[in-house]
Amino acid sequence: MFSLRQLNNHVFMPSSILQNTIIRRYAAQITSIHAITSLKTSPTTKQHTVEEGNKRKQLLERPGLFAIKQGMITWFTAKGEQIPATVLEIDSCEVIDHKTSKEHGYDANVIGTIDKLKNYPRPHELKMFEEAGVSPKHKFGEFRVRDSSNLLPLGTELKASYFAVGQLVDIKGITKGKGFAGVMKRWNFKGGRATHGVSKAHRTPGAMGGNQNPGRVLPGKKMPGRMGTSNMTDFNKEVLHVDGDAGILILKGCIPGPNKGIVRVSDALKLYGKSLNQLARE
Known part of the structure; x- marks a missing residue:
């Protein structure tokens, strides 16, 4: 903002009077609350550090153990119910x-x-x-x-008595290898028609790329390839029987991996797992 301060009482301001006129600029001098230099803030916490990641991670209070899959059996309950079960050996x-x-x-x-x-x-x-x-x-x-x-x-x-009968455990293992498989076996595709002019294309995946739109095969397309031999976790498997001296652990249902395969057995993470941040809030 500019203002003119006259040094005399003349109404008109000829050039001689303008020479004796002082031009001043007035600016607002309100101090912002965000400009306080004496206020120091602490640096932000980096959430991608190992320490912060450990606080967020769901962890168990005790470790698990390794077991050897020996095969499946039929388990009968006290009521006479027939249940499929898997036998594990702790060695x-x-x-x-x-x-x-x-x-x-x-x-x-x-x-x-x-x-x-x-x-x-x-x-x-x-x-x-x-x-x-x-x-x-x-x-x-x-x-x-x-x-x-x-x-x-x-x-x-x-030992096998590390776990109790009735508790839930998680099983981590490597699934059976199936070799190179087509889309019908690997991804449960329906397949082509068996009649009406279909020639040698009954089990093929069909069109997948397109000519102009999109003109290419998109990433993640379900195609033939090697099937199995992948990491898998079975959650909340019930413990049916425990024999610590014989090293026998029997679980309800099936678990990943072939016979004689080594699996990881631990307490159920969804039931017993907690993070350090969750414990601090409690």
Whole structure:
């Protein structure tokens, strides 16, 4: 905003008077509340860090174990009901190492199964078994837990009695390999017609690309390919029978993987799993 301040009482302002006129500019000087320099804010928390990810992750209070699938049987209840069931064998399942949050960013128990007393293929891992006081294992892996208080002592043996009859468990395994399969077997396609001029195209997927629109095969299209041999998790499988001395665990229903395959058995995550953020709110 500009204003003229006259130095005399003349009504008209000739050039001689304009020379003695001072032009000033007045600007608003209201201080914004967002411009307070003395207020310091704390930096935002990076949500993609390992520590923040551990707080959001659904974790169990205790680790699981490895089991060997031995096949399926028929289970009869006290009422005479006939139920399909799967027999699992627990063979020398022991704690061999720990993963701590200070060193690795998370807490986990390393558990091995099936003793391998000779011709161990990885000599650099023998020191780990020696420190735990156990024999070398054919198979071992990590089972994450909530915090360091849930780490089991080295050398602890986990038996089938680790689980209780009636509780629910989760089974993680690798499904059976089916080899190269077509779309009818792999994706349950209906297939083509058996008559009316169909020639050698009864089990083919049919048109999939198009000439001009879209003019290509879209990503994710269900096509023939290798079927099976993929990771799978079965949730909330009921425990029907437990024999700790014999190492036998019987579950209701079927589980992924072939006979003699190794699966991971743990408490039901949807029922017993909680995150650190959820525990803090409680």
